[in-house]
Amino acid sequence: MTSLAVAPATTRAPRVKETDVLGSLTKVCEAHGLGEMSRQLVSIGELVRWDMAAIEGSLSGLPLRADVVGQSAGHLVDLGGKRLRPMCVALAARLGSGFGPAAHELAVSVELVHCATLLHDDVVDMGDTRRGAPAARVVYGNAASIFAGDWLLVEALRRVASAGVPEALTLLLDIIDEMIRGEAVQLESRGRLDLPASTYFEIVEAKTAALFRWAMVAGGRAGQLSASHLNALERYGRHLGVAFQLVDDLLDYEGQDHVTGKQPFADLREGKMTYPLILALERDASLRPLLEQVVTLGADAVLEPTVGAGLLEAMQRTGAAEESRGLARERCAQAVACLDALDDSPAKDALITVAHATVHREK
């Protein structure tokens, strides 16, 4: 009968520093000569650096048990990541009454939900690497990763319940339902080269954009924003989420391995047709045999150099890459336009910069 007893937390040195969160984006902007955006990112840093440091502190201080399930959860959470969803919560809260304890719990929770889905995804996809390191399932096994995902979900919901922000918990349960629907559609579409673009966007809206929507709405509710402002923030989150995923899809083959932590065309090797691949095949049907060769290889197969080069060339030649990037820019612009409803403030400026930076990220 120890349900309420807290097991001793394992002591873990956080591997992510608060400066990493925006640092990589700043570096990218500098490298691209985007001086203005680089300055804006520094100013976001000033606005939310302590929020993000506090969130990171909670993430590295999770009450994980020393068993294999706790280690599996800790392994993934400690690998870091962009922490973009918690930042959305923090900035949304700062649009209103500020980043208080409730917003803090919601920000931690959104990252825990994200990590829970990654743990289950890695088991489902049999992925061997995650964030440039061995996936938790490789280190601690599939079973531990399944239960670790369950635990992170429960811990997230517990924190949302404790935050006491009206509707935040029931909205999150609806959002997770939607995310699972996205997983289901993706599962049923696996290996399907003729995936319609509409199905691709259905998956992205549900699997990725839904949680961004919640991050914005939950943060906004913690900041006591009005219904119309919450509505604007939800739309911002939706566009940002879609843009984020489009860039992710491009980085799946454009990114440099040491930055993204993945081998190119991992999505395709897992049987997932992304938007740029759908466009390329639409425009050049002769690509089908090449795609068929890759689609069943598995996430961790090594691609033959000629096959990889052929695919890369086709993405450029058909204009699929450029159009995908263009759409990502467009969705970011739509995200920014949603913020028109809000008065000017440093947090609003920061959300505008986050949207632009999302398109320019390299991992």
Place this chain on the structure above:
Amino acid sequence: MTSLAVAPATTRAPRVKETDVLGSLTKVCEAHGLGEMSRQLVSIGELVRWDMAAIEGSLSGLPLRADVVGQSAGHLVDLGGKRLRPMCVALAARLGSGFGPAAHELAVSVELVHCATLLHDDVVDMGDTRRGAPAARVVYGNAASIFAGDWLLVEALRRVASAGVPEALTLLLDIIDEMIRGEAVQLESRGRLDLPASTYFEIVEAKTAALFRWAMVAGGRAGQLSASHLNALERYGRHLGVAFQLVDDLLDYEGQDHVTGKQPFADLREGKMTYPLILALERDASLRPLLEQVVTLGADAVLEPTVGAGLLEAMQRTGAAEESRGLARERCAQAVACLDALDDSPAKDALITVAHATVHREK
């Protein structure tokens, strides 16, 4: 942005009738000449038959989507089962103000949580059969079962949130946390023949008894019982849960295949040492090679007849089986004693009968 839209529910014919829930227990009692208990079971049937029918109606009317995840969830839920946990909720509520809509939602939820854990357990254990039928993971795949488990959990929490019973949701989150801890300890103990009995009971308390505790407390809260009565019910649930698991462990090799739906010694083949096995090995160390032969076979391996017969003989000869059964009886008696705190009522009589019937069940 369809998070609040309800997908059309698939129409499914319920495979479990309300009469099945107590019918099999009644038959067992009749077969054992337990005429009095058989009569008591019939009277429970009269008390909760409509409650159980309503619960079954909700279970067969879950808003499942037609995709592979929804089908996977529906497959398991429709296979039926004893529905003992929902019955605990219903009877606990009937000890107080009665079985209203809130208790109904909690009763449905406890079964959904149970089903969620079974789906994830079957993936983890690579189990091929469940409730005498192919496991959902065999029919719809591991991936669909993982997401189906996630979905059932979310649906359960959503219903508990909507029930509006104070503390029910946060208590359930704590209970699921405890169940995951049980899974973790079991995972780390896998294949360990020298498992201490104390660790076995730690696993059982967390993995099995915790959810029975919640069923009793949540039902009692829905019935607006006092804190001292809730405390008594929680202790009842704990003892009942342990007794239930001890009988389950015995049925793992004593049960007839066509009744339990499993081949004998499945637990051992999955690397799980149960209480009777722990006792047998403690009393006869020469059993070790025989156990070692079985412990890594896998849940669905066919046991050599001589090995199975040797193990069965040892369980009888060492008295391990009889002592396990004795402990189950003892825990049931302790469960019943917890009810002393409550005034006499038909619901109390029913809970007493449920405890006794748990020891006499054959599946």
